[in-house]
Amino acid sequence: MDIPQSEINQLRKQVVIHIDMDCFFVQVEQQLQPSLIGKPVCVRQYTNVSTLIAVSYEARSLGVKRGMRPEEARELCKDIILVQVESKRGKADLQKYRDASKKVFSILTSTKCVVERLSIDEGFLDVTSVAQSKLKDAAKYQFIETEPSQKEDFHQKNLPPNTLLYGLQDHEFTEDEYPYFVAAQVAHTIRTEIRETLGYTCSCGIANNKVLAKLATGHNKPNGQTVFLPRSMDNLLSATPISKIPSLGGKLGIQITNDYDCENVKDLRQYSRSELNQYFGTITGDFLHYISYGFSTKKVSKRELPKVIGCSKNFRSLTRSEVENWIPSLSAEISERVEDDIIDNNRYPLSLGLGIYLQKGSKITFERQTPDSPKITAKRHITKSKLLTETTTDPNEISTHLINLYHSIGSPEPVSAIGISYSNFQNGKMKRSGTLESFVLKKKRTAEQPDDDVVCTGWKPATKVQSKSSDVEVIDLC
Numbered sequence: 257m258d259i260p261q262s263e264i265n266q267l268r269k270q271v272v273i274h275i276d277m278d279c280f281f282v283q284v285e286q287q288l289q290p291s292l293i294g295k296p297v298c299v300r301q302y303t304n305v306s307t308l309i310a311v312s313y314e315a316r317s318l319g320v321k322r323g324m325r326p327e328e329a330r331e332l333c334k335d336i337i338l339v340q341v342e343s344k345r346g347k348a349d350l351q352k353y354r355d356a357s358k359k360v361f362s363i364l365t366s367t368k369c370v371v372e373r374l375s376i377d378e379g380f381l382d383v384t385s386v387a388q389s390k391l392k393d394a395a396k397y398q399f400i401e402t403e404p405s406q407k408e409d410f411h412q413k414n415l416p417p418n419t420l421l422y423g424l425q426d427h428e429f430t431e432d433e434y435p436y437f438v439a440a441q442v443a444h445t446i447r448t449e450i451r452e453t454l455g456y457t458c459s460c461g462i463a464n465n466k467v468l469a470k471l472a473t474g475h476n477k478p479n480g481q482t483v484f485l486p487r488s489m490d491n492l493l494s495a496t497p498i499s500k501i502p503s504l505g506g507k508l509g510i511q512i513t514n515d516y517d518c519e520n521v522k523d524l525r526q527y528s529r530s531e532l533n534q535y536f537g538t539i540t541g542d543f544l545h546y547i548s549y550g551f552s553t554k555k556v557s558k559r560e561l562p563k564v565i566g567c568s569k570n571f572r573s574l575t576r577s578e579v580e581n582w583i584p585s586l587s588a589e590i591s592e593r594v595e596d597d598i599i600d601n602n603r604y605p606l607s608l609g610l611g612i613y614l615q616k617g618s619k620i621t622f623e624r625q626t627p628d629s630p631k632i633t634a635k636r637h638i639t640k641s642k643l644l645t646e647t648t649t650d651p652n653e654i655s656t657h658l659i660n661l662y663h664s665i666g667s668p669e670p671v672s673a674i675g676i677s678y679s680n681f682q683n684g685k686m687k688r689s690g691t692l693e694s695f696v697l698k699k700k701r702t703a704e705q706p707d708d709d710v711v712c713t714g715w716k717p718a719t720k721v722q723s724k725s726s727d728v729e730v731i732d733l734c
Contacts, residue, residue, distance in 0.1 A: 257549050258529035267464060267551045268486060271435045273381040273443050274461040274469035277360065278478035280377035281310035284356045285339045287455045297337045298329060301348040313478055345585045347569045360456065363449050365560055367442065372559045380466050382556035383442050387435035416444030418480040422472065423488035436462060436483050443481050465552035470502050489550035493522040501547060524548035561601055565593050566677030573615055574671040580659055586676050587655040594678050595649045603681045608654065609641035610661040611675035614668055640665055
């Protein structure tokens, strides 16, 4: 293992909770319609061409999966109940799910832990400092009746209900494992409050880093929690396929398995850190080396607000004129959401981005702005963003900016998806363009979270811009 001992000591002190709402969209619908509770329920976006975006565990037990078409689901379960997402401006309106998500994260941020919002229904909490603080005065907490030095009180039998200790049975906690015991209690408290306050169940994973905590969550779903202790790490990594590690489920994971003879995570140890850096580059190589021993340097970063507010729409095929007709509708949606975010969170965005996805087989070719630059060809997807001198929430102004961006990349067609986004948020009051009346007379809507409101495989938000220039264009080719 080529990791400095001092760094290992620091990484071992970390305790992270990953929280994932159980089939979140379904639970939101069940709370709105209690008669759906306990039944095989699926959520879909559209009636004409649509796949299932959320599936209850009752339906899953019958073989129904996310991504299936409704007719396929009915073949497996004749009594399945399909709930359709409401539409607004010709596209799915996910606002009620965003509202529910905001309530969940309000509970998470009240814990005094560092909270990182990962998506609309999951996030991370760094409970390291909270656990250490609780242990300093352990006798005050009902789950530890005596001083922490008396190890006999740290037994599995005292863990919260439905808590799984991976690979271990009845045992005493060692002193360096006490924080995991406390983290299990914190996770249970959060899950209980979410259930009693909002009616939703969720699952948690507890480990010394984000990667393993997210992996742990899947071991005890739904409505459970799993703890990965350091002493069980070798057994865990030996039994975990490469593809199960977050970020290794795609082409990279397949390459590692096929070309480097690594079926499970522990197999990566056959290669040195320098060899992995040589094969995969420094960043990926270091990640693989660290995770093969159960470590990760990815820390929980405080992110309670979205970095990007965006919306998108998928299509079978759009012509150039149809794209220009759809942009105003998307502009109106993002206008509403940014208005709310400005007022609720006292910040404003400066970068406005457009993303265009072409049909399979199509390519985008255009000239760069500099004289000596060659033509650039993108296979399918391009995002382009503009840094604004003044933030506008006027949908007409937003639409004009976006249409100009579309023209600047050659107005490609046929288009299979359009996405727009606001990013590069600044704190405080702003120079403002747009309708002052709509700013003052705020309608009661909820500020949105980042890049998970769109059920669109492979969609990427516009590149974040950081520049003092008033007309900077950033192009991201995929």
